[in-house]
Amino acid sequence: MHLPALNLPDLFIPLWRGSFDCDPSDSTDLGSWPWAVLKNLSVWKQHGLLVAQAxxxxxxxxxxxxxxPAEKISSGYKAWEFLLYFFGLGPALFYGLLPDEYWMHYCKCVQGFRILMQEEILPSEVADAHALLTQFSDDFELKYVQRRADRLHMVRPSIHTTSHFAPETVRVGPGIIYSQWGMERTIGNLGEEIKQxxxxxxxxxxxxxxxxxxxxxxxxIPDIEPPENLLPHGATDLGGGYALLRVMNTASRDVRLCEHRAIVAYLEDNDCSLEMEREFEGPGKSSDFTECKVDGSSYIAEVLFYMLLHINDDIPPKAVAMVSLYGPPHPGILAASxxxxWTAQHLRDSAIRVIDVNTIKSVVMMAPDERYKTRFHDSTEVDRWYLMEKPGLKLTERAGLEELLSEE
Incomplete structure (x- = not known):
């Protein structure tokens, strides 16, 4: 918890702001410290504004x-805020701001810890994380310290520790199961129970x-305590950890032509005759950004609305979602980072699909990408969005209905 969420941000952000303690023989100007891109106050404020706008x-x-961070980083900034900022938003918001070699160096750290923060990690993923973090640790001395004795104080223990994180994961398990998140929550809960x-x-x-x-x-005795019904009144349990909440439009409306075509295509793909009686109950809650499966492939999509599709009286209503897909990510940026x-164009009405609700894998963040246009002016920068997944996403897949309720 402390290494990725506190120690590393506490090292790099002062370095990038040019506020890190500097030896008299060194200088924090951009000629000597090319990474100090946030030293200019207006640049730092603009960067902080992009964080807030997400x-x-x-x-x-x-x-x-x-x-x-330009306003609150010294005012009780929480470890979880650092985690989302540094390991979630950072690769997109520092693109085109940090020099490329320093940005790619930073992204290796981000990807290594993103892998190791999962609850379930494949052996191949551990090997990838170890390679990334070892290279990150070694390159820090080459890119920042540059073998200068007056910069030796930059090499904090947190830099060296990263190269041991993956082997320790093999030895004692993923960090998320023994980090202090659970311990501190337990301490807080027990403290609340003190009555004497x-x-x-x-x-x-x-x-x-x-x-x-x-x-x-x-x-x-797992059955000693009956499971609580987490669903609020009026919700529909779809099974498998999925549910439709009782959030509906107050008035009916006609579907748009692109939505009509998507519904017809869905019915045809499911061998439903177009002469069958069809009703739509909904639409329900909208404007979720999700990772889902369409035709066997994973896509990022915006959910326009959910609905229960009544085909006829002999078939139970199907819970489906009307989604608008995003395009593929920029391959060069994805590889370099x-x-x-992950940055892509929103395809809007040109990529409308109807999908089964149970093909939605997780809820993600998609925010307008303002950094992409600083490098590209080829019309692909229009309506571009970048992705952030929740740290430890494999763990959050088990949240099930709790994730739905937290959105309510």
């Missing part, structure tokens, strides 16, 4: 969005014992 596009299930303030520590110990006893009983900067 907030409306960050799903509620991502927890606390990062605040404007005259002997607080004894009371805390007893609450901890009681918690362990309850957990042991639940582990031995070690697969961390």
């Amino acid at each position: 907030t409306p596009y960050i799903p509620g299930s991502f927890d606390r969005p990062p605040r404007n 303030h005259s002997n607080a520590f004894a009371n805390l110990a007893q609450r901890g014992i009681r918690r362990c006893q309850v957990n042991a009983l639940k582990a031995m 070690s697969n961390t900067y």
